[in-house]
Amino acid sequence: MRDWLRRRAVARTAVVALTVGLGLLAAMAVVSSQSAARAADTAAATQQASQQWNEIYLKISIEYELLEDYLDSPDQNDRQPLLSSIGSAEPNLRWLLANGGDQDTRQAMALQNAYGGYTWTLRNLIDAASAGDRPGTLKFAKQAALSASGLRRQASVNVARNNLSISVVLRDAKQDIARQLIAVKVLSIADLLLVILCGLVLLTYQKRTERQAADNDYRASHDGLTGLANRRLLTDRVAAAIAEADRGGPGVGLLLLDLNRFKEVNDTLGHHSGDLLLMEVARRLRNATRPADLVARLGGDEFAVLLADVEELSDAGAVAERLLTELCGPAELGGLTVDISGSIGYSYYPTPSSSAEELLQHADVAMYHAKRNHLGVAGYEVENDDNSFEQLTLLADLRCGIDRGELELHYQPKVSLPDRAVAGIEALVRWRHPIRGLLGPQAFVPEAEQSDLMLALTDAVLDMALGDQKRWRADGRDLPIAVNVGAACLRDSGFPGRVEDALRRHDAEAGLLTLEITESFLIVDPSAAAGALARLRDKGVRISIDDFGVGYSSMSYLQSMPLDELKIDRNFTAGILTTDRGRAIVGAIIDLAHAVDLTVVAEGIEDEATLAAVGEMGCEQAQGYLMCRPLPPAEIPTWLDTWTVPALS
Structure with a gap:
C-alpha cells in the first residue's frame, strides 16, 4: 500500500x-x-x-x-x-x-x-x-x-x-x-x-496494467485452487481443437474424471483436507499428461483432460487407463493417509461425437457409466447413454412398475470355506420393463437412490425375498437370505419397524435375514447409521457391510458400528493372484475383520485358484460366478440339488 x-x-x-x-x-x-x-x-x-x-x-x-x-x-x-x-x-x-x-x-x-x-x-x-x-x-x-x-x-x-x-x-x-x-x-x-x-x-x-490484465485473464481462465484450466478455457480449447480437426488435423479426445468418495473426505476430515486432496490430484494429472494436453478442473471433484493428436477412440481409452493408474494410490493429507481413486469417461471427435457439445456430453455419460458400474474407465457407447426420453420417464415408470409388480429377484448363492457348503443367498433386483425388457439394477437403482423411490423399492425387494424364503422353507430348504439396503432407508426412522413387520408377515426368523449396506453410508452419516443398525440388530437381523475397501476411512467405524459381516469388494479379490500388493491388502482386510469378530465374504470369485487363495487367507465365505451366476427364484432349488460339496482332501 x-x-x-x-x-x-x-x-x-x-x-x-x-x-x-x-x-x-x-x-x-x-x-x-x-x-x-x-x-x-x-x-x-x-x-x-x-x-x-x-x-x-x-x-x-x-x-x-x-x-x-x-x-x-x-x-x-x-x-x-x-x-x-x-x-x-x-x-x-x-x-x-x-x-x-x-x-x-x-x-x-x-x-x-x-x-x-x-x-x-x-x-x-x-x-x-x-x-x-x-x-x-x-x-x-x-x-x-x-x-x-x-x-x-x-x-x-x-x-x-x-x-x-x-x-x-x-x-x-x-x-x-x-x-x-x-x-x-x-x-x-x-x-x-x-x-x-x-x-x-x-x-x-502500462506494464502494470498489462500485467494486471494478464493476471485477470489468467484468473478468468484458470482454477484458483489448483492452477488448472477452468471450464471456460477448456470450452475454448475444445472448440479450437475441433476447428483444427475440421481442417484436416488429428481427432480430439476428451477425458472426464470424477473422484470417488470426495464428499466423505470433506465431511470427515474437513474442507482443508479436501482442498489438499484436489491439489494432489491436480499435481498427479499434470505429471501424467503431455505438455500439449490440457488439464482442467470443472468444479468440485470433477476434472477433464483434452488430448492432442488422438487418432481414434481407443487411443483416448489407452491414455485414460494410464492416467487412472498414475492417479490412484495413497496420499498424505496433513498427516493423514487417504486412498485416491476415481472414474474416467472418455469420448472422441469426430465419431461418435460430432460437435463440441456432444464431446463434453458423451465424456460425461461415459464417466457416470464407469462410476455406477465400478469400471474405473469407460468409453462412450450409445447404449449407455441414459440422456433420453426413456430415462426422463424412468422414475415415473419405476413407481408404476413397483405398484404393478414388475420387479423380479435373482439370487446368487454364497458358499462356506473350506467345506464349500451353501451359506446363504443374496437377493439381486431386476425390473421387467414392459417396453425396454429386463433391466439390471444399474439401469434404475442409482436414480431411485436419488429420489424417494428407494424406500418403496427396498420395501418391495424385502417383501419379495422373504416371500421366496418362506416358500423354500416350506420345501424344507431353510436358506439365510441377504437384501441390499439403500442409505435412504437407514435415514428413515420407520424402516426398522417395517423390517419387523415384514419378518412377522412372512413368519421369518430374524437371524436368517442379512441386510447389506454400502460402506459410503457409514462415512457420510455415521450417527444415523449407528442408530438404525443398532435397532435392526436388536431385533436379531444380521448386518453386513458391502463393497468394503473402496472408501477412504471406513475402517475406523468397524469397531464402533453394530456389524456381523464384511464383504471384500471384487476389485481387491481380482488382484490377489497377480500382485503381491493385492494379496497383502486382502489379507490385511481379513485380519482386521477378524480382529473385530466379523465374518468375511470374498466377492467376485471367478476361478478355483482365487477361491483357494481366499480360503488359505482365512476368509469364511465366497461369492462369485465360479459357484453360480444370479438365478431366478425358480432355478434356485435345482441348483441347490445339483451343487456338490467337494470332498475335503
Whole structure:
C-alpha cells in the first residue's frame, strides 16, 4: 500500500510539474514575442523619425544650394526654383510634431521656429535682389547662411540621436532575447526531463496494467485452487481443437474424471483436507499428461483432460487407463493417509461425437457409466447413454412398475470355506420393463437412490425375498437370505419397524435375514447409521457391510458400528493372484475383520485358484460366478440339488 501511494504521489507530482513547466515555457514564448514586437515597433518608430530628420536636413541643404545658385546669377530663371523650395521641410516638421516622440516633438518645435525665420530671410533676400538692393541682399544672404548651417546641424544631431536610440533599442532587445533564450533552454531541459519522467511513469503504469490484465485473464481462465484450466478455457480449447480437426488435423479426445468418495473426505476430515486432496490430484494429472494436453478442473471433484493428436477412440481409452493408474494410490493429507481413486469417461471427435457439445456430453455419460458400474474407465457407447426420453420417464415408470409388480429377484448363492457348503443367498433386483425388457439394477437403482423411490423399492425387494424364503422353507430348504439396503432407508426412522413387520408377515426368523449396506453410508452419516443398525440388530437381523475397501476411512467405524459381516469388494479379490500388493491388502482386510469378530465374504470369485487363495487367507465365505451366476427364484432349488460339496482332501 505504501509503495502504491508513493508511486501515485510521484506520478501526480511529475504531471503537475510538467504542466507548470509547459505553462512557463508558453509564457516565456509569449513574453519573448511581445518584447520582440515592442522592440521592433520602437525601432521602426525611431527609424521613421530619423528618416524625417534626414529629409529635413536634405531639404534645407537643397534650399541653401538653390540660394547660392540664385546669388551667383540672380535672374528670373534661377529665382523660381528657389521660391518653390522655400518651406519644403514644413511637412516633415508637422509629421514629427504629430507622430514623433517627446524628444522629437520638442526638437521639431524648436526647429520649426528657426526654420520659419530661415524661410522669412530667404523671401526678403529675393525681394532685395529683385529691387537691386545689393547691401540688403548681402545682409540677408549672410543671415540665411548662418540659419541654414544651424538648421542642418540641428537636423543632423537629431538623426544621430535617433540612430543611437535605435542602436540602444536593438541592443536591449538582443540582451532580452538572450536572457529569454537561456530561460527557454532551462525550461525546455526541465520539461524534457519531466516528459521523460512522465513517460517512465506511464510506461510503468502500462506494464502494470498489462500485467494486471494478464493476471485477470489468467484468473478468468484458470482454477484458483489448483492452477488448472477452468471450464471456460477448456470450452475454448475444445472448440479450437475441433476447428483444427475440421481442417484436416488429428481427432480430439476428451477425458472426464470424477473422484470417488470426495464428499466423505470433506465431511470427515474437513474442507482443508479436501482442498489438499484436489491439489494432489491436480499435481498427479499434470505429471501424467503431455505438455500439449490440457488439464482442467470443472468444479468440485470433477476434472477433464483434452488430448492432442488422438487418432481414434481407443487411443483416448489407452491414455485414460494410464492416467487412472498414475492417479490412484495413497496420499498424505496433513498427516493423514487417504486412498485416491476415481472414474474416467472418455469420448472422441469426430465419431461418435460430432460437435463440441456432444464431446463434453458423451465424456460425461461415459464417466457416470464407469462410476455406477465400478469400471474405473469407460468409453462412450450409445447404449449407455441414459440422456433420453426413456430415462426422463424412468422414475415415473419405476413407481408404476413397483405398484404393478414388475420387479423380479435373482439370487446368487454364497458358499462356506473350506467345506464349500451353501451359506446363504443374496437377493439381486431386476425390473421387467414392459417396453425396454429386463433391466439390471444399474439401469434404475442409482436414480431411485436419488429420489424417494428407494424406500418403496427396498420395501418391495424385502417383501419379495422373504416371500421366496418362506416358500423354500416350506420345501424344507431353510436358506439365510441377504437384501441390499439403500442409505435412504437407514435415514428413515420407520424402516426398522417395517423390517419387523415384514419378518412377522412372512413368519421369518430374524437371524436368517442379512441386510447389506454400502460402506459410503457409514462415512457420510455415521450417527444415523449407528442408530438404525443398532435397532435392526436388536431385533436379531444380521448386518453386513458391502463393497468394503473402496472408501477412504471406513475402517475406523468397524469397531464402533453394530456389524456381523464384511464383504471384500471384487476389485481387491481380482488382484490377489497377480500382485503381491493385492494379496497383502486382502489379507490385511481379513485380519482386521477378524480382529473385530466379523465374518468375511470374498466377492467376485471367478476361478478355483482365487477361491483357494481366499480360503488359505482365512476368509469364511465366497461369492462369485465360479459357484453360480444370479438365478431366478425358480432355478434356485435345482441348483441347490445339483451343487456338490467337494470332498475335503
